[in-house]
Amino acid sequence: MYETILYEAADRIARITLNRPEARNALSDQMIDELLDAFERAKADPEVRVIVLTGAGDRAFCAGADLGGLGEKGLAAPEAIRESAPFRLFTAFPRLGKPVIARLAGHAVAGGLGLAAACDLVIAADDVKLGTPEVNVGLWPMMIMAIINRNVAPKHAFKLYYTGSRITAAEGRDIGLVTEVVPRADLDARVDELAGVIASKSPLGLRRGRDAFFAIEGRPLEDQVAHLLGELVELAATEDAKEGIAAFLENRRPEFKGR
Structure with missing residues (x-):
């Protein structure tokens, strides 16, 4: 190719x-x-x-x-x-x-x-x-x-x-x-x-986190924190985040699906 x-x-x-x-x-x-x-x-x-x-x-x-x-x-x-x-x-x-x-x-x-x-x-x-x-x-x-x-x-x-x-x-x-x-x-x-x-990490968490890293570049501190807090709220509501927390509490390896 x-x-x-x-x-x-x-x-x-x-x-x-x-x-x-x-x-x-x-x-x-x-x-x-x-x-x-x-x-x-x-x-x-x-x-x-x-x-x-x-x-x-x-x-x-x-x-x-x-x-x-x-x-x-x-x-x-x-x-x-x-x-x-x-x-x-x-x-x-x-x-x-x-x-x-x-x-x-x-x-x-x-x-x-x-x-x-x-x-x-x-x-x-x-x-x-x-x-x-x-x-x-x-x-x-x-x-x-x-x-x-x-x-x-x-x-x-x-x-x-x-x-x-x-x-x-x-x-x-x-x-x-x-x-x-x-x-x-x-x-x-x-x-x-x-x-x-x-x-082995959540592909959704990696993508959202990496995107946020570049999104806040060069912005004022207040804008950075506001953007990141909004991203955290949205990320915490995903299936991968819920699976990761459950796996941690149950002492097992998480099975991330990218959702």
Whole structure:
């Protein structure tokens, strides 16, 4: 079905793999279109509760935008920005409705780092490197700065942007870009374990909670609290919440149905 990505869904987990290892999984417009289609596919599948995003091979998770393709096409006209592939990709994540885990077995640089940072959780092998090298070729990480700035304090962000240097996965964890760093041999087991834990939760609770997280962003405190209290009242009335409370009181595992 896809030419630049792989898609597999099993055991409540959708695994999406960037599959251009010969190009270090660089983001072409075709890959972005296929990624967006796969995201919608996972979102619409009631059996899928967690999405794992990774890159083929151990060399690179994603090397960012396909600069060769960008040079041939040129930049999008200002009026077409919101129709462009990068805009559609990076604004899609808040609307996915399901947790997304980035599995980093290879380096994540430029737009690839933005792609990883856009995920809810990032699990990286301990020998992975991260960076924003755009300044080295006279550019700036414009496409991903909004994403990076939501994860990293300004002083750390500016150091990445100004130097273009790569940092280790452990350094990425220390500044907020990475959730966990594990030995390479343990990467798959840890990603599977974490995805399994999340997949066992109420899909309705996960979706409503994740949506609320993004809905309150940038709003005044009073508006945030009011919105969240309203969401809590509605969520508490769902079948999943009632089942979860009953299971807790009865000391058994809940059987969530997403209702």
